[in-house]
Amino acid sequence: MAVVTTKQLLESGVYFGHATRKWNPKMKPYIFTSRNGIHIINLKKTSEEIEKAYQELLNIITSGGKALFLGTKKQIQSAIREEAQRSQQYYVDHRWLGGTLTNFKTILKRIELLHLLHKQEEEGLWKKLPKKEVVQLKRKRDKLEKFLGGIKDMKDLPQAIFVVDPEKESIAVAEARKLGIKVFGIVDTNCDPDLVDYIIPANDDAIRGVKLIIWLMANACVEGTGGVAEKAETFDAKNPLKPQNYNAPNKRPYQDSPRKPSYQNQNQNQI
The missing domain is CATH 1.10.287 (Helix Hairpins)
Known part of the structure; x- marks a missing residue:
């Protein structure tokens, strides 16, 4: 049985990519078409990649591994925290401190x-x-x-890291890759898929869609520890559909707030 349905993906708006002028050519295999200057992500590919990521994360957790959920955008901080806690995994929901993995x-x-x-x-x-x-x-x-x-209960490095936006969290991704930690990530059409081991092509600004994927990865962890994964009805109840305003300025469809430019701070200040 599929871990996610096409209907769920459609309703969550994960198929809206970035403006065509901002695309990364490496994402071409995951793009279905373009419409009104916006790339449309192939939902079949998204579904397939979610299945692959789910099974691999399930295997890692079943083997006794641990995962770290990373998402620092304000709109999804609570989802990262709640789903990581539900699945008994680690999480970072505020600024990533440089060296969190490489200088553990x-x-x-x-x-x-x-x-x-x-x-x-x-x-x-x-x-x-x-x-x-x-x-x-x-x-x-x-x-x-x-x-x-x-991560206050993290005694050793995790075996996997799930990242909502690898472009924004580039320092964390680089640290994980350097240490051979498996990287799972939501990758939009403007990102480089080569930075992620298990890519989930999806709109990283569609809050409901991002929450859906976080929820699915948490389900894999729950199942991996011998628990029972939540059903789709549970997610729908916690995240009711909202009417979309397609005429809002500076917004992509299903984006809850206008996207601001992301500038990566090269010198992360430790605390």
Whole structure:
């Protein structure tokens, strides 16, 4: 039985690519046609690639591996967090810290500090400190929690990383590839598919579509740990269809908000 139906993909608007002038020629095998200056992604290809990604991720988790879900766009942060937690996997839903994978020993030290701060607060040690110092400690803890909360239980590197937008998360993708970690990703028509091991050609601005794919990858992880994957009706109930405004300026169909230029910060500041 297919893990996703064509109807679900259609309703979620995953088939709308970017403007034809912005395309990456390497995405040609996944493009069906163009309409009004917008590339239309081949849903048959999307369905096939989702099946491949699902089965491979299922195999990795069944073999005892772990996955890291990565998506820092504000519109999908909650979906990344909730689905990773549902499937008992790791996640990063805010800015990716350079070296999270390639300099993991340093990141582990920051995670240890986060656990220490939580422990100190729980044991009431902060009550003995001056108010100003407690405020500083809380601020430090909250900052660590924001960036490392989703990986604070990660003792070793994950075996797979699922990325919503490989173009935006290029540093994370480069780190994973350098370490031989399998990269799964939603790849739009303007992206380079060669950067991803398991490509899912889809509109990365269609929020419902992105949530659908995140949900599917989480299902693979749930199934891989011996659980029961959620049914399509559950996803539909959590993500009801909304009427689309096709005349909104600077928007692609099914895009919840105008797309802003993405500039990759080459010098990621550690915390």
